[in-house]
Amino acid sequence: MSVTPACVLLVEDELPIRRFLRPSIDAAGWRLVEAETGQRGILEASQNRPEVIILDLGLPDIDGIEVVRRVREWSAVPIIILSARGQEKDKIAALDAGADDYVSKPFGVGELIARVRVAMRHAARQAQPSADATIVAGDIVIDLPRRVVTRCGQEVHLTPLEYKLLTTLARHAGMVMTQRQLLREVWGPGYAEESTYLRMFVRQLRQKLEKEPSQPRYLLTEVGVGYRLRLE
Amino acid sequence: MRVTESRPDPDALLTRAQAEEPQPRHGRLKVFFGMCAGVGKTYAMLQEARERRQSGTDVLAGYIETHKRTETDALKVGLEELPPLWVDYRGVRLRELDLDAVLARRPGLVLVDELAHTNAESLRHAKRYQDVLEILDAGIDVYTTVNVQHIESLNDVVAQITGVSVNETVPDSMIERADEIELVDIPPDDLLERLREGKVYVADQVQRAVQQFFRRENLVALRELALRETAARVGEQVRVERAGRGETRPWATSERILVCVGPSPLSARVIRIARRMAAAVQAEWLAVSIETPGQSEIATAQVRRNLKLAERLGAEPTVLSGDRVVDEILAYAVRHNVTKIVVGKPTLPRWREWLRGSIVDELIRRSGEIDVHVVKGEPEDVVAARASTDRRQVDWKAYAAATGVIAVCTILAAIAGPYVPTVNLTMIFLAGVVFVATRYTVGPSVLGSVLAAFLFNFLFTEPYYTFVIHDPTLFITFIALLVTALVVSGLAQRVRRQAQGMRTRYHRTFALYFMSRQLAAAASADSLARVAAKHVADVFQGDTVILIPDSLGHLAAVAQSGEFAAELTNERTAAQWVFEHRQWAGWSTETLPASQAIYLPLIASGKPLGVLAMRPRRPESPLEPDQRHMLETFATQLAIAMERAAFASEAEVARREAETEHVRSSLLSCVSHDLRTPLAAIAGAASTLVDDPAQLTGTARRELAQSIAEEAGRLNQLVGKLLDMTRLEAAGFRLQKDWYPLDELVGAALTRLSSALHPRPVTTDIPGDLPLLQVDGPLIEEVLGNLLENAARYTPSDSTVTVRASSATNGILVEVMDEGPGLQPGTEKDIFRRFVRHRPSGDRSGSGLGLAICEAVVRLHGGQMGAENRLGGGARFWFTLPVTPETPPGFSGASDSAAADQTSPTSTLETMM
Secondary structure, eight states, X not given: OOSSOOEEEEEOSOHHHHHHHHHHHHHTTOEEEEESSHHHHHHHHHXXXXXXXXXESOOSSSOHHHHHHHHHTTOOOOEEEEEETTOHHHHHHHHHTTOOEEEEESOOHHHHHHHHHHHHHHHHHHHSTTTOOEEEETTEEEETTTTEXXXXXXXXXXXXXXXXXXXXXXXXXXSXXXXXXXXXXXXXXXXXXXXXXXXXXXXXXXXXXXXXXXXXXXXEEETTTEEEEOOO | OHHHXXXXXXXXXXXXXXXXXXXXXXXXXXXXXXSSTTSSHHHHHXXXXXXXXXXXXXXXXXXXXXXXXXXXXXXXXXXXXXXXXXXXXXXXXXXXXXXXXXXXHOOSEEEEOOTTOBOOTTSSBSBHHHHHHHHHHTTXXXXXXXXXXXXXXXXXXXXXXXXXXXXXXXXXXXXXXXXXXXXXXXXXXXXXXXXXXXXXXXXXXXXXHHHHHSOHHHHHHHHHHHHHHHHHHHHHHHHXXXXXXXXXXXXXXXXXEEEEEOSSTTHHHHHHHHHHHHHHTTOEEXXXXXXXTXXXXXXXXXXXXXXXXXXXXXXXXXXXXXXXXXXXXXXXXXXXXXXXXXXXXXXXXXXXXXXXXXXXXXXXXXXXXXXXXXXXXXXXXXXHHHHHHHOOOOOHHHHHHHXXXXXXXXXXXXXXXXXXXXXXXXXXXXXXXXXXXXXXXXXXXXXXXXXXXXXXXXXXXXXXXXXXXXXXXXXXXXXXXXXXXXXXXXXXXXXXXXXXXXXXXXXXXXXXXXXXXXXXXXXXXXXXXXXXXHHHHHXXXXXXXXXXXOTXXXXXXXXXXXXXXXXXXXXXXXXXXXXXXXXXXXXXXXBSTTSSSEEEEEEETTEEEEEEEEEESOTTSOOOHHHHHHHHHHXXXXXXXXXXHHHHHHHHHHHHHHHHHHHHHHHHHIIIIIIHHHHHHHHHHHHHHHHOTTTSOHHHHHHHHHHHHHHHHHHHHHHHHHHHHHHHHSTTOOOXXXXXXXXXXXXXXXXXXXXHHTTSOEEEEOOTTOOOEEEOHHHHXXXXXXXXXXXXXXXXXXXXXXXXXXXXXXEEEEEEEOOSSOOOTTOTTGGGSTTOOOSSOSOOXXXXXXXXXXXXXXXXXXXXXXXXXXXXXXXXXXXXXXXXXXXXXXXXXXXXXXXXXXXXXXXXXXXXX
């Protein structure tokens, strides 16, 4: 651990949630900054320069999505959304607005801490692109410089689009990507609504990479939201 | 027994109660009744109105005809008078009662002079008494005046006395309806004196007629008539009073009188006589007309007029159709328990009667228990009646054909003549006559037989070429020919008529049957209206519109057949009037006859449901009585069907309410028990942790924390499911459909539940070639999740859970199977109801909502869901999801590009490397 602990900004109006998160974040060795409102959150974000922002979507003053938008104007800091199950639309909107991941309420602390770690790692990777040349998800290894994908040491033949899709997911490894984001990055902006393409290719990727394609372990579907490449 | 007799008859009490009860709603009618003009009815009415005004009644003079008599005019002073409605009619300005102004002004009492007045054509009602009825219905009292000669049933009597016939009449029912009758009477001599003094209004141009009318003997007779009528009315009131007190038996007679109405103006007199007979014994009476096929249009129109008169006089009119008049009358009389039949004296010459048979004779002979009264018609009408009945189209072609046939017979006879005995030649002619008779009416048949007889006589009997007859047996031949012609043509004609009648009846019955069948199939009020509009338009050859009130009570067209614009203001007014007054109006009726269409209220169980409007394509021929009946039957059918639909939807609402009620109580028990139990556990554990943290060992603390976590999880699940259920059942809920491969949804559900299922082995069997599903992904994932969760909850941890999918006939079948204890037999259906826990297990961790949510989701997707035990043990839950025939957007493009992508497999990748 470095001398200055990483800073986590928690924007959440509910006191009980802030209270139960405090000890766990402390235990993880991070410095916690709390904000009760969206406005306050934006202010704290600019003053403290946190490594990760945990943002509740239902805030008393401004919409959580608006907070994401405003922060994204000047910062690429990873933002993890807290939202209730069943509000897929809000999640997608927040993710498309620039949030990096989400956790459904109610959630286990362990899950949230894991997501924060993933986000931090992702940010670090973004800062030093050359560092992580290979991405490992269980028995799947993606060797970016060589453009080779292996499973259990065996090389897997992928079409260019499959490869592009896999690497896009891998770049955000551990974090969710909405269908729109994936389509835009892999196929181009004109294809943002063609979710059927995406499904076809995810299916093909699973056939090639998963041991049991109908019970995927790595290429996970977040139904109604998008996909996530799980690293183990 | 004796006690019962003096007890008031409940029916009589009811009649009286009905007469007394509606007073708060209906206005009271007082009639100032006089023997003729000039007795001072208007004067008496105004005088009483002034008294009423002084005692505080809000009196409005609606329409007063003072004929500029100064004394009467003086009485008007101080009374509020309604400005008359001026109507231009063929260049004449007519002064009329402004009905709508009266209704809008709503006085307590309105004065309307001259009840028998006929309104100008453009007004709503044809007659002023109809205006008065509407005012009474609006709860406004009315004072009115009428003369004895204007009473419908006395009309002809007055005409007989005075020789002056009056066209403006008031139905007797109107007088019977009056709550009070005041006879305004002065001795004839005084009246004549007033006439001489010029105090009685007499228009100049009719001076002489009036002079003839106002003769002393006439006045005496009219006075007697007026006194008698008043006495009869008073007697009736006394009778009603007495019957109510049980002093006498209320109905001295249980008579029912039937009057036979024919196509002759003299039937009117017969009808009036029947009416007086019925009134004398307080009997119900029926007017029946027999419509024979082939009846001329003029005759039909006359019958219609007569029946209308009977209806105005209070009879129940009926048109029967059939060929055998007497049979029909007697059958109808027996069916309706008629005790007396009134029939007009025959006016046919005796020979015709002898030929065709007399209806009256036959009726008298066969009437059995029923009395038959034969009354006289008026002779001068007979010619007109005959002329009207006999003015038929002469079918010249038929006569020509008859002549032709006989000519052929003659040629045949001439050819056969040398070879056969003369007498046998008659057979050829007989054959010809029979041929003609079976085909044509009596006229051509008789012509044929006469021609045959004469030609036979002229050409084939000795002496030849003369009409002289030597052999007397030939007379018999002639007569035989004639009788054969008459009998056969009569029979043939009867058969034809019956066939025609049958056809008409068949068409009507079929039309009705057809409509009721389609009505039975229709479910909503709109589709019912559409069916009815179409049928009415077809059967009656008119543009039809069905109007139903909207939430504000404004009628709006819900179904239309043809191009009739019921939106026109006039027509809209008519429709609204019909709806509010529950009476017919419009074309072919006496109310708003200027309307383009006829309007019928749709009434079921006494409640108006809407209006049927029909604009005839040929407005010049008015509706026949049987068509009216038919139209009414259609309307009734529709109304009943609409009521049925309303009941059905009400029942559905009630059923839903009951279900909601059940759910609410289940929810309550769920909230009170299932929510509270975990809450109590959490609160208890948490408070222990807060209060005495020092006294607890590390293990104990962990256990408490553990139980808090578990119970909170349970609580969360329960709340989540309650929310889901609520969301699914919310009125505005819509599925967010998108294209998904099933394996992806299964995969997501398995991932989500992997810890719950652990360590059970899960096998999936999902063919790769299943079509994409257009579903609400998160919801279907939830269904799968709930089923997997169930499997995890109720099965031992080493048993296998299987998810299988396959193509079914109209979609995809998904099965989730376990190897647990299975379902309790007989509960396979119940488990999908809310708050039912389905496995024999003491574990209450399930909410009892999971399967209900699954079922609701699947149902919303148009699929089905079920559960059963597997043969080898364990439960099998299945559901189907329909596959939409359309391909997902961009699907073909995607597969193409995928294929293109596939065809250059790794080579591209390798070259790129």
